[in-house]
Structure formats: structure tokens, C-alpha cells
Amino acid sequence: MPTDIPAASSAATPLLTLDNIGKSYVGPVLGGVALRFIPGQVLALTGENGAGKSTLSKIVCGLEQATTGTMLLDGKPYQPASRGAAEALGIRMVMQELNLIPTLSIAENLYLKNLPQRFGWIDRARLERDAREQMEKVGLGALDPWTLVGELGIGHQQMIEIARNLIGTCRLLVLDEPTAMLTHREVELLFLQIERLKAEGVAIIYISHRLEELKRVADRIAVLRDGQLVCDDDIAGHTAADLVSLMVGRSADDEIDLSGRTIGAPLLRVRGLARGDVVHPTSFDLRAGEILGIAGLIGSGRTELLRLIFGADRADTGQVFLGDSETPAVLGSPQAAVKAGIAMITEDRKGQGLLLRQSIAINTTLASLDTVNRGGWMDHAAEATVANDYIGQLGVRSRNCEQAVGELSGGNQQKVVIARWLYRDCPVMLFDEPTRGIDIGAKFDIYQVLAEQARQGKGLVIVSSDLRELMLICDRIAVMSAGKIVDTFARGAWSQDALLSAAFSGYMNTPSTPAAA
CATH class of the missing domain: 3.40.50.300 (P-loop containing nucleotide triphosphate hydrolases)
Incomplete structure (x- = not known):
């Protein structure tokens, strides 16, 4: 691998030439x-x-x-x-x-x-x-x-x-x-x-x-x-x-350490959840310590399924059970889902996940404001302590915790969104495209965070369009096609071809029978 910067190979006349370009804000970027x-x-x-x-x-x-x-x-x-x-x-x-x-x-x-x-x-x-x-x-x-x-x-x-x-x-x-x-x-x-x-x-x-x-x-x-x-x-x-x-500046790992986990009892049981033609009746279990991936084509219903679980959309039919309860959870809104112990990291971090003009500190504690206020007033010192802790844990590149998240790069913004839900400490975490638009180094940082949450006994559902990502970090992968789960693969039983074939199966003339995850 070269260590010096080679000269550009083309001898053609350049349209645009940059020489010694530098930019500084508070510090050089x-x-x-x-x-x-x-x-x-x-x-x-x-x-x-x-x-x-x-x-x-x-x-x-x-x-x-x-x-x-x-x-x-x-x-x-x-x-x-x-x-x-x-x-x-x-x-x-x-x-x-x-x-x-x-x-x-x-x-x-x-x-x-x-x-x-x-x-x-x-x-x-x-x-x-x-x-x-x-x-x-x-x-x-x-x-x-x-x-x-x-x-x-x-x-x-x-x-x-x-x-x-x-x-x-x-x-x-x-x-x-x-x-x-x-x-x-x-x-x-x-x-x-x-x-x-x-x-x-x-x-x-x-x-x-x-x-x-x-x-x-x-x-x-x-x-x-x-x-x-x-x-x-x-x-x-x-x-x-x-x-x-x-x-x-280093070689990226091609494996994630998923050891030290115990797959326990179900934390989340979804039964017959459906909404119109977008999500057909869907059932699956998510166990403690497990990372469950959901694959599928764009428009297959993956995001919509997570939104139904999180109460962001209203289901037509179906129920969600938490833990060993035999009584369905009432999840009529995201606020109710959060109170019940369910977090969701949205695919649209800018539009739905962050207050871009607000600081890292505010965004980190947003889902747990009761822990950083004293007598009804915000305790900014406590807020800063929390934010600085997660900046260190997740390697967020920033000037300080008071920097507006809108000034951060995409990968660092995503880490702030994740920090919010790590601090909230929900036992069930739903991730929708957690590494979209994020560089290789930041991806592996996030993968390590996901593995650590599973080691702590949390249940994680990961929606991703990157099959290699799901194959790297998941215990099982459920494949959605045309609004329903058509197959579920255990680690070691999947291949990229098999996952793609399942993803297209719901759009073929031959019907597929949905398989419970």
C-alpha cells in the first residue's frame, strides 16, 4: 500500500486546479x-x-x-x-x-x-x-x-x-x-x-x-x-x-466480536401486525441478547414494520407483547413505546432524528430530560457530563458538547442519535439503516456498539439495505418481500444469493408462504 501521495496520472489539461487549499473554523478542517x-x-x-x-x-x-x-x-x-x-x-x-x-x-x-x-x-x-x-x-x-x-x-x-x-x-x-x-x-x-x-x-x-x-x-x-x-x-x-x-489509517476488521452474549427469553413478540397493503400480517420474536436483521428491497415494508412497532403509525390489526406479558402492549404513539422500553433510530436522522440547531448535549439527553433537571430547571452541568461521556465512548468528533449537531458530519450525527437511546437504556432497540451514508471507520464503531448492547442483554432489530452488513452482525435475518416476511435465515444458513432470492420472491407470480421469524 502506498504511503506517499502519487501524482495524478493524467497529463490532460485540467479544468480546475486546487493548490494548498485550507479551511479553518475554530480549528483547521x-x-x-x-x-x-x-x-x-x-x-x-x-x-x-x-x-x-x-x-x-x-x-x-x-x-x-x-x-x-x-x-x-x-x-x-x-x-x-x-x-x-x-x-x-x-x-x-x-x-x-x-x-x-x-x-x-x-x-x-x-x-x-x-x-x-x-x-x-x-x-x-x-x-x-x-x-x-x-x-x-x-x-x-x-x-x-x-x-x-x-x-x-x-x-x-x-x-x-x-x-x-x-x-x-x-x-x-x-x-x-x-x-x-x-x-x-x-x-x-x-x-x-x-x-x-x-x-x-x-x-x-x-x-x-x-x-x-x-x-x-x-x-x-x-x-x-x-x-x-x-x-x-x-x-x-x-x-x-x-x-x-x-x-x-488502519486496517478495518472484517469480523465483529459477538462473543460474551447469552440469548435469553423473548423481549418482544409481534403477532399479526399489519397496515393496509404496506405491511401484511407479520409475526416474529426478538430475544434478549439477539441481533435480528430485516432485509428486503426498498418498498418491501421494512421501515413501515418498525414504525408500527414503535407506534409512529397505527396498525390495522395485530398485537405487540413485551417480555413474558400475556397482555398486549398499548403502543399508540412513540411516547408510549419509549415509556414501554422501545427505542427507534430512524433512517432519516436529519429530518426525524435530530434537532440540528441544538447542541450535542441537548440531543443526547432529549429522551431522558427528567434525569438532567433539578426542580423543573435544566441542570446544564449534568447534561454536559452525560454528553461528554458519550462523546468519549462513541468517539464523536466535535469541538465540545455545545456544538450544534447540524455542524457535525453524518457519521458523527448518527452517533449522537445512538447516544440518546443508549442513555435512555431501552431493552428493545429498533435501528433503521443505522449506517447509511457513513464511512467504513464509523460503521465499525457502530457495529461494536451494537454488539455491546446485545452483550448487555438488549434485543436489537436492524433494518439495512446492505446484506453484507446484516450477514456480519446478525444472529438471524428475516427477509421481507411485498409487505410480508417470506423467510428467516439463521447464521450459517444464509447466503447473499438466498437472501436476494427471498427478497424478490413476493413480487413473482408464484405465491410465497410467509414464515414466522
């Missing part, structure tokens, strides 16, 4: 970064959460100003004062945080900054025609362009965000974790667009933690670690293990 972006080439930019990837991209796209260094576009000084200024020069960015207006239609979101007009009125016929043409490019031709964006799933919204950034002149496109919320079909459509853009001479910065994607889509790889560029090279010369070591 980037230092001495030098990169070249070549027309028609995909540069994969990767590193742990907090390594500086998003900060560097925002500097390139005019959302942040560098503290040190210079940039040259076509050999001329380049320092965009805003995102709009960068876009006017053909520099565009698709961010993880979607920038769409949910109450407007697809067509209106696509052309909001340049709505076609006729006689002072919006030309709806032309708007629809242009929108359909743009939607067709990213595989959304079957959608009605007048559909409100808020009615669409996250994956479709992500594709609309991409389509919007491909309107007009695009010379350099930054894609920040573009596939985190896409289905396999949508990912393939995105890759086709990337090939088209490369052929047109567009330079692309592709930010992702999915190393198998990087190997497939990128020509070069740049790795940031702690704000420093540690690799800039042709990607073909690097294995996934090389890249992981470059990212985290």
Missing part, C-alpha cells in the same frame, strides 16, 4: 489540499466522515470560502462568492441534503430559477415539455411532471435533484453520496448518466463511502484523512482494503 480535475474524468473523493470531503466540495462550489490557497478555472483565478456564481460558470453540486420544495411540482422544481413565460404568464405547455425531456434523461419518464415533489419517495427526489443540476451548462458536477437513497435500477440509470457526461467532457467529483461503486465508476481516487490529502492516484491500482486503510 482542511490543510494543504492540491488536486486537479480533468474534463471527462471521474475523481472519487472519499474518506471518513469529518475528513473534509464536504467542506472541500463546498469551497469548489462557492458555498464556503477557503482560508488558504488558490483555485484556477481554465487557468484563470477562480473564487466564487456564492453557489449561484459557481453555477453560472458551469460548476454544479448535488448535495446529500435535498434542495427541493415539496409543495411544488416536479416541473416547477426543475425550472424554478428559469420558468418559461409567454405574455407574462408561465408557459405551462413548454414547462411540461421541457420537464418531461429532462426527466426522461434520468429514467423518470413514467412520472407525471405535475406531481408534487412531497408525494414522491426519497429515491425519486434524489433523481430529480440530479436532473435539475444537469439543466444548462455543466462543466464540473459534484455528486455527494448520490446513491445512498437510490434503488438498484436508479443507480444503474445514474451510472449511465455519468458515462454520458464523461463522453461530453464533464469533470465529475464522486463522493461516496461505497468502495465497490468507486471501483466501478471512477478513474481516479483522492482520499482525505483528518483534512489532509493522503492519496491522489489512478483507482485501478488500489484494492478496497488499500482504500480502507488509507481512509482510517
Whole structure:
């Protein structure tokens, strides 16, 4: 594995050149970064959460100003004062945080900054025609362009965000974790667009933690670690293990220590839980000390099942029993579920899991405020003590416990959400996509946390789209397809092919018989 930074292999004339780029807030987050972006080439930019990837991209796209260094576009000084200024020069960015207006239609979101007009009125016929043409490019031709964006799933919204950034002149496109919320079909459509853009001479910065994607889509790889560029090279010369070591400064484990656990009696018994056509009658048991995975395709009902258990949605039929009780638990709301000892870590940490403008301390203690108040007043010292304890335990990268969680990287935000529920100490923990958009190092930190919770006798349910993740950490994997559990596999009895076959089975013509988990 190389230890020095190799020079970029391409001799082509760069579109954009970065020299000694640095950025400091309270402390430095980037230092001495030098990169070249070549027309028609995909540069994969990767590193742990907090390594500086998003900060560097925002500097390139005019959302942040560098503290040190210079940039040259076509050999001329380049320092965009805003995102709009960068876009006017053909520099565009698709961010993880979607920038769409949910109450407007697809067509209106696509052309909001340049709505076609006729006689002072919006030309709806032309708007629809242009929108359909743009939607067709990213595989959304079957959608009605007048559909409100808020009615669409996250994956479709992500594709609309991409389509919007491909309107007009695009010379350099930054894609920040573009596939985190896409289905396999949508990912393939995105890759086709990337090939088209490369052929047109567009330079692309592709930010992702999915190393198998990087190997497939990128020509070069740049790795940031702690704000420093540690690799800039042709990607073909690097294995996934090389890249992981470059990212985290060490080799990532390929196994998790799941020893020291005792699988005990059921903590949670779900019987016939159902809601409309989304979740058909579903039953399973979760035992103390057990990690139960739930696999399935997007739209198979995995998230909806967790929401029913947690009381976030109202079930049409079915019951949930806790411990050895023969009386069904009354879980009519998330508050009732929390009081009953059930925690849920949502897949949408920004929208549903965190108060982004509030501090780490407030977010950590949010589910247990009665423990950090004295006589009805918040005890900020006690709150800080709790938060600092979990910052240390989970390795949260932050200035201090008073930093707003909205300023943290995605992996560190996820650790804060988990810290909240660790502090609440619920015996049943539901995790929905706990490592989505998180780097390799942070993933393994979270896996160790999950294993430790199981050792403490808690029962964990993990929904994940990453089959390898489930196969690594789970005792059993239940597979949902078309709203029902169709099969359950014990450790040692599964394979990736068997899990995928079960995931598709509910959508085939031949019926599948649901198997209790």
C-alpha cells in the first residue's frame, strides 16, 4: 500500500486546479489540499466522515470560502462568492441534503430559477415539455411532471435533484453520496448518466463511502484523512482494503466480536401486525441478547414494520407483547413505546432524528430530560457530563458538547442519535439503516456498539439495505418481500444469493408462504 501521495496520472489539461487549499473554523478542517480535475474524468473523493470531503466540495462550489490557497478555472483565478456564481460558470453540486420544495411540482422544481413565460404568464405547455425531456434523461419518464415533489419517495427526489443540476451548462458536477437513497435500477440509470457526461467532457467529483461503486465508476481516487490529502492516484491500482486503510489509517476488521452474549427469553413478540397493503400480517420474536436483521428491497415494508412497532403509525390489526406479558402492549404513539422500553433510530436522522440547531448535549439527553433537571430547571452541568461521556465512548468528533449537531458530519450525527437511546437504556432497540451514508471507520464503531448492547442483554432489530452488513452482525435475518416476511435465515444458513432470492420472491407470480421469524 502506498504511503506517499502519487501524482495524478493524467497529463490532460485540467479544468480546475486546487493548490494548498485550507479551511479553518475554530480549528483547521482542511490543510494543504492540491488536486486537479480533468474534463471527462471521474475523481472519487472519499474518506471518513469529518475528513473534509464536504467542506472541500463546498469551497469548489462557492458555498464556503477557503482560508488558504488558490483555485484556477481554465487557468484563470477562480473564487466564487456564492453557489449561484459557481453555477453560472458551469460548476454544479448535488448535495446529500435535498434542495427541493415539496409543495411544488416536479416541473416547477426543475425550472424554478428559469420558468418559461409567454405574455407574462408561465408557459405551462413548454414547462411540461421541457420537464418531461429532462426527466426522461434520468429514467423518470413514467412520472407525471405535475406531481408534487412531497408525494414522491426519497429515491425519486434524489433523481430529480440530479436532473435539475444537469439543466444548462455543466462543466464540473459534484455528486455527494448520490446513491445512498437510490434503488438498484436508479443507480444503474445514474451510472449511465455519468458515462454520458464523461463522453461530453464533464469533470465529475464522486463522493461516496461505497468502495465497490468507486471501483466501478471512477478513474481516479483522492482520499482525505483528518483534512489532509493522503492519496491522489489512478483507482485501478488500489484494492478496497488499500482504500480502507488509507481512509482510517488502519486496517478495518472484517469480523465483529459477538462473543460474551447469552440469548435469553423473548423481549418482544409481534403477532399479526399489519397496515393496509404496506405491511401484511407479520409475526416474529426478538430475544434478549439477539441481533435480528430485516432485509428486503426498498418498498418491501421494512421501515413501515418498525414504525408500527414503535407506534409512529397505527396498525390495522395485530398485537405487540413485551417480555413474558400475556397482555398486549398499548403502543399508540412513540411516547408510549419509549415509556414501554422501545427505542427507534430512524433512517432519516436529519429530518426525524435530530434537532440540528441544538447542541450535542441537548440531543443526547432529549429522551431522558427528567434525569438532567433539578426542580423543573435544566441542570446544564449534568447534561454536559452525560454528553461528554458519550462523546468519549462513541468517539464523536466535535469541538465540545455545545456544538450544534447540524455542524457535525453524518457519521458523527448518527452517533449522537445512538447516544440518546443508549442513555435512555431501552431493552428493545429498533435501528433503521443505522449506517447509511457513513464511512467504513464509523460503521465499525457502530457495529461494536451494537454488539455491546446485545452483550448487555438488549434485543436489537436492524433494518439495512446492505446484506453484507446484516450477514456480519446478525444472529438471524428475516427477509421481507411485498409487505410480508417470506423467510428467516439463521447464521450459517444464509447466503447473499438466498437472501436476494427471498427478497424478490413476493413480487413473482408464484405465491410465497410467509414464515414466522
